[in-house]
Amino acid sequence: MYTGQSISEIEKEMKDKEKIILWMVNNKVNTVDGVGKVVAEYYRDPNFVLNIVNKNEKAEKLIPKELLKG
DSSP states (O other), X not given: OOSOOOXXXXXXXXXXXHHHHHHHHXXXXXXXXXXXXXXXXXXXXXXXXXXXXXXXXXXXXXXXXXXTOO
């Protein structure tokens, strides 16, 4: 109601975000800076992030290595 999105648009966005979270878990993206980088990139260019996630590319494609180490 407040977003201007339909239920199906909201459901698709939720599924996309779930994919991203699972990709982060599988790629050990677990630092505050690493997660923050993924979130920032998603809001800057969601298609870029989803392309990396859907191809199951390595985290280094999106996040500098120094942000992956805790």
